Amino acid sequence: MLDPSGLVFRPLLHDDIGSATDLLMLGSPSGVRYHLAVQLAAAEAGERGCAFVAEWEGSIVGSALLSDDPLLPGLVSTLVAVAEPARKSGVGSALADLLGEQLQHEALPAYCKLPDDQFEGRRFAERRGFVLCGHSLGWSLDLTARDGTLERAAREAARSADVRIRQADMRKELDTVLECALRCMPGMPSEQHVAPEKARKYLPDDAIVLLAEREVPGQGQGPRAIGLTALSPRIETAAWYTLFTGVAPAHRRSGVARALKTESFLRARHARAQSVVTHNHDTNDAIIGLNTSFGMQPAPGYWDLRQPRPA
Numbered sequence: 001m002l003d004p005s006g007l008v009f010r011p012l013l014h015d016d017i018g019s020a021t022d023l024l025m026l027g028s029p030s031g032v033r034y035h036l037a038v039q040l041a042a043a044e045a046g047e048r049g050c051a052f053v054a055e056w057e058g059s060i061v062g063s064a065l066l067s068d069d070p071l072l073p074g075l076v077s078t079l080v081a082v083a084e085p086a087r088k089s090g091v092g093s094a095l096a097d098l099l100g101e102q103l104q105h106e107a108l109p110a111y112c113k114l115p116d117d118q119f120e121g122r123r124f125a126e127r128r129g130f131v132l133c134g135h136s137l138g139w140s141l142d143l144t145a146r147d148g149t150l151e152r153a154a155r156e157a158a159r160s161a162d163v164r165i166r167q168a169d170m171r172k173e174l175d176t177v178l179e180c181a182l183r184c185m186p187g188m189p190s191e192q193h194v195a196p197e198k199a200r201k202y203l204p205d206d207a208i209v210l211l212a213e214r215e216v217p218g219q220g221q222g223p224r225a226i227g228l229t230a231l232s233p234r235i236e237t238a239a240w241y242t243l244f245t246g247v248a249p250a251h252r253r254s255g256v257a258r259a260l261k262t263e264s265f266l267r268a269r270h271a272r273a274q275s276v277v278t279h280n281h282d283t284n285d286a287i288i289g290l291n292t293s294f295g296m297q298p299a300p301g302y303w304d305l306r307q308p309r310p311a
């Protein structure tokens with residue numbers, strides 16, 4: 001336990017972004033650093049949200065962020081993280097109080113996502129009025145066990161679904177990708193919608209985005225994008241994270257998602273990934289059915305906690 005009299009609480013500065021991101025990653029279910037770094041930079045620049053740090057003897061020992069999330073446009077996201085040696089010294093509570101003051105000026109309700117093996121974090125949030133309102137299951141696939149079979153499986157899956165799978169060029173095809181993603185959203189559990197104007201920032205620069213294309217009679221010339229999947233490296237470089245998989249409703253149950261994901265596993269393996277991880281809302285039977293059909297194994301999921309606004 002550190003001496004609390006040496007603690008300084010202050011707004012995040014540009015030079016703190018790296019340390020603050022490292023700390024907040026402790027509570028990040030996705031393990032994808034990019035989103036937190038973007039949110040912290042936007043807060044520091046005064047564009048959106050706000051962020052604070054706790055400093056002790058020149059080191060950042062705690063961080064707190066209030067921001068938005070393109071996947072949950074009707075809510076503000078909150079996150080507090082404290083380095084292990086600085087815990088039980090009131091750092092987390094002081095940072096949460098700073099966020100609480102900011103939340104009073106917010107019109108939208110607050111939420112936080114917490115890994116479902118972090119019981120202390122959940123109790124901390126519940127003591128501050130957050131209420132459990134959803135749960136996502138975690139899944140992991142060991143790619144090393146599939147060496148030698150993925151190439152053929154990907155080819156077979158695309159052939160049997162009658163699709164061509166190709167990697168989108170995100171510098172030139174962002175609009176095509178976003179338009180396709182929006183067509184593939186129906187059926188997602190409520191509130192998991194992407195705000196189109198904000199979705200542009202959702203995909204990290206190092207993400208692999210795969211499009212499934214098919215000739216669709218009566219829909220113009222050439223193949224049309226009817227599904228996509230996007231995945232990105234996690235902080236542990238040997239694991240990749242699937243951010244989203246979707247197929248346009250008229251083309252579902254014809255093997256398109258299976259073809260997309262099989263190809264994504266192959267591409268991740270070529271990028272030296274040893275495993276692919278993902279999360280699915282526990283009511284989303286379609287994607288859970290798909291992921292279990294690949295033999296994905298249970299992994300840590302996350303809780304969705306919300307702070308109801310006073311009536």
Ligand SMILES: CC(C)(COP(=O)(O)OP(=O)(O)OC[C@H]1O[C@@H](n2cnc3c(N)ncnc32)[C@H](O)[C@@H]1OP(=O)(O)O)[C@@H](O)C(=O)NCCC(=O)NCCS
Nearest residue numbers: 244245246247252253254255256257258286287289290293
């Ligand atoms: C989940 C989703 C991507 C599946 O796409 P799809 O192209 O219909 O899936 P496939 O045809 O490749 O299905 C492959 C397997 O997944 C499972 N599956 C797919 N849909 C299912 C459903 N509705 N219920 C149960 N299992 C299902 C089955 O095992 C299926 O194999 P089978 O058809 O031989 O039984 C699609 O339903 C979707 O776009 N949903 C909305 C977006 C979403 O929720 N994405 C997940 C969050 S990121």
